[in-house]
Amino acid sequence: MKVPRCRVKNQPSTLFKPSFAKLALYLGPGILLYGFIVFVPILSAFRQSLYTDLNFQFKFVGLQNYVRLIQDENFWLSARNNMIILGLSLVLQISIAFIAAVMMNSGQVKLARLYRTVMFFPVVLSPVVVAFIWILVYNVNWGLLNTTLRGLGLDSWAQLWLDNPRIVIYSITVPLMWQYVGLFLVIFLAGLSSIPKELLEAAEIDGANGFQKTLYITLPMMAKTWRVVLILAISGAVKVFEQPFIMTRGGPGMSSTVLAQYAYDMSFGRVRLTYGSTIAVGMLVISFVLIVLSWFIMDHVIFRGKRSDDAA
Amino acid sequence: MPLNKIIEKYIGKILVFGMNGFLFLFAITAIFPPIWMFYNSLKENQEFSHNIVALPTRVTLENYQTIFGSSLVFRALFNSLFNSVISTIAIIGLSFVIAYFLARYKFPGRNLLYAFFLFGLLVPLYGLLVPVFIQFNEMGMINNRFTLLLPYTAFGLSQAIFLIEGYIHSIPTELEEAAYIDGATFPQMLINIILPICTPVIATAAILSFLAIWNEFGFALVLLTGEEYKTIPLWLNTFQGERTVSYTTLMAALTIASIPVVSVYLLFREKIIQGFIDGALKG
Numbered sequence: 001m002k003v004p005r006c007r008v009k010n011q012p013s014t015l016f017k018p019s020f021a022k023l024a025l026y027l028g029p030g031i032l033l034y035g036f037i038v039f040v041p042i043l044s045a046f047r048q049s050l051y052t053d054l055n056f057q058f059k060f061v062g063l064q065n066y067v068r069l070i071q072d073e074n075f076w077l078s079a080r081n082n083m084i085i086l087g088l089s090l091v092l093q094i095s096i097a098f099i100a101a102v103m104m105n106s107g108q109v110k111l112a113r114l115y116r117t118v119m120f121f122p123v124v125l126s127p128v129v130v131a132f133i134w135i136l137v138y139n140v141n142w143g144l145l146n147t148t149l150r151g152l153g154l155d156s157w158a159q160l161w162l163d164n165p166r167i168v169i170y171s172i173t174v175p176l177m178w179q180y181v182g183l184f185l186v187i188f189l190a191g192l193s194s195i196p197k198e199l200l201e202a203a204e205i206d207g208a209n210g211f212q213k214t215l216y217i218t219l220p221m222m223a224k225t226w227r228v229v230l231i232l233a234i235s236g237a238v239k240v241f242e243q244p245f246i247m248t249r250g251g252p253g254m255s256s257t258v259l260a261q262y263a264y265d266m267s268f269g270r271v272r273l274t275y276g277s278t279i280a281v282g283m284l285v286i287s288f289v290l291i292v293l294s295w296f297i298m299d300h301v302i303f304r305g306k307r308s309d310d311a312a
Numbered sequence: 313m314p315l316n317k318i319i320e321k322y323i324g325k326i327l328v329f330g331m332n333g334f335l336f337l338f339a340i341t342a343i344f345p346p347i348w349m350f351y352n353s354l355k356e357n358q359e360f361s362h363n364i365v366a367l368p369t370r371v372t373l374e375n376y377q378t379i380f381g382s383s384l385v386f387r388a389l390f391n392s393l394f395n396s397v398i399s400t401i402a403i404i405g406l407s408f409v410i411a412y413f414l415a416r417y418k419f420p421g422r423n424l425l426y427a428f429f430l431f432g433l434l435v436p437l438y439g440l441l442v443p444v445f446i447q448f449n450e451m452g453m454i455n456n457r458f459t460l461l462l463p464y465t466a467f468g469l470s471q472a473i474f475l476i477e478g479y480i481h482s483i484p485t486e487l488e489e490a491a492y493i494d495g496a497t498f499p500q501m502l503i504n505i506i507l508p509i510c511t512p513v514i515a516t517a518a519i520l521s522f523l524a525i526w527n528e529f530g531f532a533l534v535l536l537t538g539e540e541y542k543t544i545p546l547w548l549n550t551f552q553g554e555r556t557v558s559y560t561t562l563m564a565a566l567t568i569a570s571i572p573v574v575s576v577y578l579l580f581r582e583k584i585i586q587g588f589i590d591g592a593l594k595g
Contacts, residue, residue, distance in 0.1 A: 018417075018498060022498070023413070023419060026409050026410075026413060027409070027410055027413060027425070029406060030406035030407065030409070030410045030469060031410075031425070031428070033406070033462065033465060033466050033469075034428070034429070034432065034466045034469050034470075035428075036462070036466070037444065037462055037463050037466035037467070038431065038432055038435065038440070038466060038467075040447060041440055041443030041444045041446070041447045042440070042443055044443060044446060044447055044450075045442065045443035045446065048443075048446060096338075099334075100334070100335060100338055103331040103334065103335060104335065106331070108327075108328045108331060108332075109328075109331055109332055109335060110332065112335075114339075115335050115336075115338070115339050116585070117581050117585075118339040118342055118343050119338060119339055119342045120581075120584075120585050120588075121342060121343060121346070121577065122342055122346070123588070124523055124527075124573050124574075124576075124577045124584065125346065125527070125570060125573060125574075126526070126527035126529070126544075126545055126548075126569060126570065126573065127527065127529065128527070128529050128545040128548050128549065128569075129548065129566050129569055129570050132548065132551070132552075132562065132566050133345050133346065133349050133566065134345075136349070136559065136562075136563070137345060142361060142364050143364075144345070144348065144364065144365070147364055147365065178341070178342070178345075181342075182342060183588060183592075186585050186588065186589055187588075187589055187592055187593070190589045190593070224593070225593075228592050228593055231434065232592060235434060235435070235436050238436040238439070239436035239437050239438040239439065240438075241438040241441070241529075241530050242529045242530065242545075245529075246549065246552060259439075260436075260438035260439065260441060260530070263439075263441065263442050264441060264442070264534070267442045267445065268534070273442070273446055276442045277442055277443060277446065279442070280439050280440070280441070280442045280443055283436065283439040284435065284436070284439045287434075287435075287436045287439065288434075291434060
């Protein structure tokens with residue numbers, strides 16, 4: 001067997017030349033564990049999805065589960081709920097985070113550092129704790145939200161926030177945005193601070209106002225930051241599970257069921273593990289399609305040819 | 313002063329005032345719900361139902377006594393601590409070595425390995441809930457003391473590897489050269505030279521891993537079927553729909569579950585924020 005020569009990137013370090021056996025010894029455990037937990041389950045889920053276990057009798061059915069999945073209204077209903085969460089997160093959460101970051105970066109704000117610490121705080125809380133806090137906020141009779149609305153004389157706005165199938169998915173989305181807006185904020189702040197000050201000063205001398213500076217310099221200079229933010233928003237919205245699980249168990253009906261919950265219910269509620277696996281595979285496919293699509297849109301539509309390398 | 317200059321000056325002032333107001337509101341929105349939860353956990357339930365917003369007129373630890381009156385909370389605290397500490401140590405050990413090789417060597421399959429671990433940052437974790445359950449179920453690994461250590465360690469690897477790898481790039485290779493000349497073996501060099509230099513980033517990676525594992529709910533829910541090994545988030549889940557527990561007691565439980573996380577955040581906030589930023593930008 002050919003012993004791979006560990007060629008040097010930064011010269012001297014490879015004075016230590018580990019043999020292939022050593023390499024395997026050092027890297028092996030991590031790779032094996034990671035492969036066992038992340039990749040093998042995906043493969044075995046795919047294998048499961050080719051079978052049916054109706055009445056606990058295993059039978060190979062080929063791609064029938066996928067045919068069923070594509071025609072499954074409940075699957076698309078759950079996917080639609082994930083999409084609503086993603087849409088709101090893209091429109092509201094990200095714009096709030098971006099606007100706040102631009103303001104905090106302007107140098108006109110006292111306490112910017114304290115604000116950053118405070119606004120990031122919810123990110124480290126457990127999603128389960130956050131879900132419970134918002135159950136209390138949404139309580140019909142005495143919840144923080146309805147109490148505030150009544151206090152403001154807006155009695156008619158007070159609602160059954162978690163029991164009205166028309167609005168429940170939005171009620172679920174608010175805590176999600178509340179918790180993670182701070183994450184997007186600090187990422188934007190990092191991206192903003194990597195833009196050279198000279199560039200903005202030059203634009204100012206040329207007579208650009210704050211809005212123009214943001215539009216023509218800040219936004220395009222942050223291509224990489226936007227890419228990261230998009231991926232975070234997409235994978236965040238696709239994997240949502242705890243908040244609806246704790247707050248509503250996906251109800252009323254299926255009005256707040258998301259993909260992860262649907263796969264969970266199918267597998268553990270109805271004990272249809274084969275179809276549950278099919279849903280899980282569908283969920284992974286959806287999220288990768290979304291990520292690839294967003295990269296494509298970023299590269300070819302928004303930042304056409306402007307592959308600026310802002311700092312990592 | 314010409315009129316337009318004066319107008320400009322006032323518009324500027326109003327803008328600055330508006331910005332500060334917006335950010336102040338934003339900050340209050342972020343911090344008020346957890347604080348509200350905390351001070352209400354110090355109220356009697358009657359007082360809470362009387363006025364949900366006011367600060368407690370009489371501070372009581374009754375709710376905490378109710379919680380700590382049961383052994384369930386101690387068991388859950390122990391289980392969470394057990395999982396978090398052991399998995400974090402495993403994550404750091406494995407990811408440090410992998411990160412070193414990724415940062416310093418070009419070997420066949422290096423890029424593949426990079427992509428392999430990058431996948432872990434992109435995959436929607438809860439898409440793996442059912443697949444991981446099926447696998448663990450088939451192998452009879454459900455519901456024991458060590459069940460959660462494997463997924464928690466594996467899911468923590470990607471982030472830790474990319475954080476540490478980025479940091480090792482900034483270490484000059486002359487250090488390894490000197491170690492080589494002085495006759496150090498590879499493991500000696502790794503442990504005595506590189507590891508101490510990496511302390512800051514290892515601390516960051518460890519803190520982030522600890523937080524993530526302490527808070528994790530989905531895999532614990534699916535992989536633990538019995539009562540014995542329930543972690544803190546699972547213990548909280550038992551309060552859902554539980555009519556015998558008063559709301560103020562629930563808030564005390566939520567506060568207890570959050571104390572470790574909040575303390576870690578207060579102590580290491582800059583490290584944590586920077587870690588999240590670096591972790592995200594690497595991905």
